[in-house]
Amino acid sequence: MDFEIVIGLEVHAQLRTRTKIFCSCSTTFGDQPNSNTCPVCTGLPGALPVLNRQVVEFALRAGLATNCRINSTSVFARKNYFYPDLPKGYQISQYDLPICEHGYLEVVVDGEEKRIGITRIHMEEDAGKLVHPENMPGISYVDFNRACVPLLEIVSEPDMRSSGEAVAYLKALRDILVYLEICDGNMEEGSFRCDANVSLRPYGQREFGTRSELKNMNSFRNVQRAIDYEVRRQREILLEGGQVVQETRLWDADREITVSMRGKEEAHDYRYFPDPDLLPVEVPAAWIEKVRRQLPELPREKRERFIAAYGLPASDAEILTDSRAMADFFERTVELGGEPKMASNWMVSELLRYLNDDRISIAACPVTPEGLAALLKLMTAGTVSGKLAKQVLAIMYRERDNDPAAIVKARGLVQIDDQEELAKIVREVLAAHPGEVEKYKGGKTKVFGFLVGQVMRRTRGKANPGLVNDLLRRQLDG
Amino acid sequence: MELYARTIAEVSDLLRRQEVSAVEVTRDVLRRIAAVDGRVGAYLLVDEAGALEQAAAADRRLAAGEAVTPLTGIPLGLKDLLSTRGVATTCASKILADYVPAYDATVVARLRQAGAVFTGKLNMDEFAMGSSTENSAYQPTRNPWDPERVPGGSSGGSAAAVAADECLAALGSDTGGSIRQPASFCGVVGLKPTYGRVSRYGLVAFASSLDQIGPLTKTVTDSALLLGGIAGHDPRDSTSVPREVPDFREQLAAEIKGRRLGIPREYFVAGMDPEVRAAFDQAVAVFTGLGAEIVDLSLPHTEYAVATYYLVATAEASSNLARYDGVKYGRRAAGVDNLLEMYYRTRAEGFGPEVKRRIMLGTYALSAGYYDAYYRKAQQVRTLIRQDFEQAFSRCDLIVAPVCPTPAFRFGEKLADPLQMYLSDVLTIPVNLAGLPAISVPGGCSRAGLPIGLQLIAAPFAEASLLQAAYQFEQATDWHRRRPPLDV
Structure with a gap:
């Protein structure tokens, strides 16, 4: 007997707003502990939250980009539980009326297109961070810099049927959020976090099996491995005639296993209720339309356009659309007269190698689209050979010099045509x-x-x- | 007349004419506190140094004639749940015994800006939960009219301090009657503004959808002046309403001839003291004499108000008070060796019995499986109660009613029976559920000499109209001139 795998994902995406969701403290990462705090985000008695409009705008972008319905009225609710990193004893989140619902993403897995439903997207605040100094057993500190940093929680339908699909969905979602410039998508640093609900059921059965919720997976690879492990674990239990226990399990990346964190009985009753300190969030249709009009071209559309309009191979289009900055670099180069296929080749095989070696992003690339376009034009005109051009590019990159013609002239790199x-x-x-x-x-x-x-x-x-x-x-x- | 016994309006005139200085007034009030507070117990903290410093600053403003407001140099008391930067704010709870806020509540900041002087922090029921100030973790406050009786609550310290001339006026907060009921018990004027009229930023929350800060004063004029000093939109409070604040004092003199005063049938509850009823009837006669028209009204859902309130208020409180966990500020239980024990013992030791009772009630009302039957149902009934008032205000301009079924009761009289205590708020609670403005003015006196208040209720943001009627009533009666027998 074999089982169908059922996976649903919950993503927490930290939003790149300048200030926090309910106060005007900075969201800057890595500052002195508790330096970006105020009465509101430390939960001092009497302090009150005020919603940052930018967070709503970002939520609208995410919702529209994932084909969600936007609720014209949504409500913040309090999720009540005790933990030292939660200064108010409750998290302000959204519960029965989230801002976005009923969306979907289309992903391609093994050449096949698949639609993954998005149940809801809601806005909430992050908690602080506990610090446990190694040399001080029994003592913990709390850093509230992260408290009140805005998050979007994006909940998928249980539509994924393999760890590969889960990772494909996750990557597509991350690319979109990064493209929308609302999240930096860094899993290692925790600005893009994922929990996975995994269950098995015999093929043909309608009802879902008992699920476990996996946490603590801080890379795409870990998500895949944790799900694969969990599927094996559950399958073994079921094949032995046992029953899967509903529980929360932590992925232990060192031991490559999941371990039980808390069972169903220990699950919290969060006692959600509408937060009386905040008014319902009203989003007029005009605002939604404005955001819709301003949505950028999304990764998938861009990739398809690059293939169709510039005749690029799919693999190059994939690389060039990896980030908006990369795609923009390419298109700017073309706009400035660089031949598209040449521009693509030179970016993918030359420029990216330099950037990867130096671990810098395209945004910090010393060669500009202007410089690259000028170099490509020298080649097209036959002024320099491809071989020479490589030397010129190396000089341009090393010396931050974007005038290839001058380099060629100054160093006598002109082709011998005599x-x-x-x-x-x-x-x-x-x-x-x-x-x-x-x-x-x-x-x-x-x-x-x-x-x-x-x-x-x-x-x-x-x-x-x-x-x-x-x-x-x-x-x-x- | 001693300076401390005067009103804001009177002292403000004296200050502006520079016949007295703010320091003199403040010293006089501080002397009064020293003389009588041992018997009243209104203050949890007297900030003598701070008050004198603020008074000296006010005098400089008065001398220069710069930025002088009606509140410049006026000594005011603050209920101890208003956040004051650098001055302890305990909410009369042990759990906040050592808590010194890092910021001012918006109302405090506005009054500071206006040049007011803060004499200190006033006693209350712990976290504003109670109707007698007996739930203070620190001390009882005695009713200045009878030391055997409570001053009412939860703003009992504020009402008693004003009645005993221990400040010219005070701020309190009203969640279910906590300004109006003690004002009634102590014979002063207590105003609960429309929900959203005054910023709650820095008011330590009991029940966020009901709490509202308001003035306790000796006269209606002072109420208008102090409300003017604290009202207005605050971007730090999302529930505060961006609405213009009229000059309440300037509009006081408007006649009430021809205005329709509604009397809600349901407010004459079983167990109402006949003396309260008699005082009310007499007050209605005064209004009739002023040319007001009396309208018989029904507010049919009144009987559900207390039950509704004790679900909504406790649910919100259970969440609002979760932040007192011993982690960040306030009291932390000593000698604990794990997190859970720290939570349990900190809260067990830090909260008093009434606060615990309400946290448990509220937690229950929000729990999985009970939410629909309790919290959601209560919100539905709350809507019905609000609609009762909306309909009523289509038939009348103001509602007139008693404040409390009885005058001030004795210490311990209701403490043993929480339900009796809760029911004593039956006439004030509906106003909070509907978010309306209401005022309690001295409106009678029992044979034993205890004050009896009269309540006026208006439509949202109709404070001006409320104050006009209260002012006309005050001008037509002498109740506000009676002083408690403290000096005998």
Whole structure:
């Protein structure tokens, strides 16, 4: 007997607003503990929350980009529980009236398109952070800098049927949020967190099996491995005739297992009720339309357009649309006269290698689209060969110099197009390698490449390769 | 007349004419506190140094004639749930015994800006939960009219301090009658503004959808002046309403001739003291004499108000009071060695019995499986109660009613029976559920000499109209001139 895997994901995305959701403290990450705090986000008696409008705007972007219905009225509710990082003893969240509902995402898994439903998206505040100093057992500190930082909770339908689908959904969702410029999508730093509900059921059964909720997976790889582990664990239990217990389990990345954190009996009764300190959130239709009009092109649309409009291979389009900054770099280069396929090749195979080696993002790239476009145009015009261009690009990158024509001129990197000069060098090369010439004439035309290389060497790569080919052929065959 | 015995309006005139200084007034009030508070127990903290410093600053403003307001140099008391920067704010609870706020409540900041002087922090029922101030963790406050009786609550310290001339006026808060009922018991004027008229920022929350800060004063004029000083939209309180604040004092003199006063049948509850009833009838006669028209009214859902209130208020309180966990501020139980024990013992030791009772009630009302039957149902009934008033105000301009079924009761009289205590708020609670403005003015006196208040209720944001009627009544009667027998 085999089982169908059922997975639903809950994502918490930290929003990139300048200030917190209910006060005007900075959301900056990594500042001195408790430096970005005030009476509101530390829950001092009498302090009251005031909603940051930007958070609503970001929620609308996320909702519209994931095909959700926007509720014109949504309500903040209090989720009550005790924990030292939760200063008010409740988290302000949304419960029965979230801002977005009934959306979906389309993802491609193994070449097949699949629609994953999104149940809801709601706004809430983050909690603070506990700090346990190693040299002080029994003592914990609380840093409230993160308290009240805005989050979107995005809950999927239990529509995924494999860990691969789960990861594909997660990546697609993250790309969208990053494209919308509302979340930086960093799983390791916790700005994009994921919990997974996993259950199994015999194929054909309508009812869901008992699920476990997996937490503590801080990379796509861990999500995949945790789900795979959990599926194996549940399958074993079921095959042995046992029953899966409804519980929350933590992924232990070192031991590569999930461990039980709390059972159903220990589950909290959060006693949600509408927060009387906040008015219902009203979103007029005009606001929704304005946000809709301003939505950027999303990763998937962009990828498809790059393939169709520029004739790029799917793999390159995928890489170029990995981030909005990358796609913008590409399109700007094309706009400035760079030939699209060349621009794509040079970005994917040259520029990205530099960036990856230096671990910097495209936004910080020393070569600008202007610089790259100018270089590509020099190649198209035949001023520099591809080989020279690589040298020029290296100089541009290293020296933050975006004037390739000047570099070429200053360093004498201009291609040698002089027929007589090249013919002379070709003659010298042939004279210096009589053995190779013999081989060539004997039919071993492979040595041709070697001879070209010798000419290039003598000209330090500056010879016009087309011309060298012509001259060599003429002298060898003639 | 001693300075301390005067009103805001009178002292404000004296100050502006520079016949007295704010420091003199403040010293006089501080002397009065020293002389009588041992017998009254209104103050939890007297901030002598702070008050004198603020008075000296007020005098500089008065001398320069700069930024002078009717409240410049006026000594005011604050209920101890208003956050005051650098001055302890305990909510009369042990759990906040050592809590010194880092910020001012909006009302405190506004009064500071206006040049007011703060004499100190006034006693109350712990976290404003109670109707007698007997739930203070620190001390009883005695009714200045009879030391055997309670001053009412929860703003009992505020009402007693004003009645005993221990400040020219005070701020209290009203969640289910906590300004109006003690005002009635102590013979002063207590105003609960429309929900949203005054910012709640910095008011330590009991029940957020009901709490409202308001003035306790010696006269209606002073009520108008002090309300003017604290009212208005505050961007820090999402529930405060962006609505213009009229000059309440300027409009006081408007006649009430021809206005329709509604009397709700349901407010004459079983167990109402005949003396309260008699005082009410007499007050109605005064209004008739002033040319008001009397309208018989029904507010049919009144009988559900107390039950509704004790679900909504306790539910909100159970959540509002969750922040007192010993982690960040206030009291933390000593000698605990794990988190759960810290929570349990901190809260067990820090909260008094009434607060615990309400946290448990509210927790229950919100619990899974009970929410619909209790909290949701209560919200539905609350809507019906609000609609009762909406309909009533289509037939009348103001509602007139008693404040409390009885005058001030004795210490311990209702403490043993919480339900009796809760029911004594039956005439004030509906107003909070509907978010309306209401005022309690001195409106009679029992044979034993205890004050009896008269309540006027208006439509949302009709404070001006409320104050006009109260002022006309005050001008036509002498109840507000009676002083408690403290000096004998």
